[in-house]
Amino acid sequence: MKPIIIFLLLCILGFISYDFYKDWSRFHSPEYHYKTEVTVDKDYHDPSVVMMYYDAITDLNSFIKLQWTANDIDVRLPEDDDLETTLAVEKYAQKLARVTYLEQKLAQSASYKSNGWNNQQIIDFENNHSSPEEIKAIEQKNLMKQLYSNHWEDSQRIGSKNALVFEIQKNLIARGYDMALDGVFAKDTTEALAHFESKNNLFPDGKIDVLTFEVLLK
Numbered sequence: 001m002k003p004i005i006i007f008l009l010l011c012i013l014g015f016i017s018y019d020f021y022k023d024w025s026r027f028h029s030p031e032y033h034y035k036t037e038v039t040v041d042k043d044y045h046d047p048s049v050v051m052m053y054y055d056a057i058t059d060l061n062s063f064i065k066l067q068w069t070a071n072d073i074d075v076r077l078p079e080d081d082d083l084e085t086t087l088a089v090e091k092y093a094q095k096l097a098r099v100t101y102l103e104q105k106l107a108q109s110a111s112y113k114s115n116g117w118n119n120q121q122i123i124d125f126e127n128n129h130s131s132p133e134e135i136k137a138i139e140q141k142n143l144m145k146q147l148y149s150n151h152w153e154d155s156q157r158i159g160s161k162n163a164l165v166f167e168i169q170k171n172l173i174a175r176g177y178d179m180a181l182d183g184v185f186a187k188d189t190t191e192a193l194a195h196f197e198s199k200n201n202l203f204p205d206g207k208i209d210v211l212t213f214e215v216l217l218k
Helices: 002-026 048-069 083-114 119-128 133-153 163-174 187-199 210-217
Strands: none
Touching: 048 083, 083 119, 163 187, 163 210, 187 210
16 A cells, blocks of 8 residues: 555656646746857948847747747747647748848848948949949949040040040050050050950951940950
């Protein structure tokens, strides 16, 4: 009889201990604070994005803690697959996706700034999907087109000097041609142009005509 009583007491003690443990664990959730391993740009050009990022993390942490304390669900490592758990995990995934999206945007900005970019360059990149180097190249081409429109006739005569010739010389020098960078349409410039035209299957007259100019812009 005595062993049976001891066994029953142990069972009761086990149930009481388990109940105490469940109550304790319910209000002592596992580490739930979201942690990132990347560097984010806290001085991002749009402060509202930084605020949304931290708000999203707070919302995610609160949701994880609430599901653990109120429903005994660890949405990160669920033990059950019932409907309530499945819905909680899906909602957790949505909240985590929002954090991840904002984090990637801020991490990308931080990476660009580590390479010397400023906020305006990042804005240009995000709007045009072009790097500062690509944007600068586009601006250079637009400048040359404007100069061509204004100085085309003046740039066909030997000895003429203007901004268009200067930009053409810069372009040719960047391609490996040896000449003075003085904006003067002299012999070395015409010879370089003629060689460039011949190399690109154009008529090698050494003049800045429309076809030669278009190929120079590429």
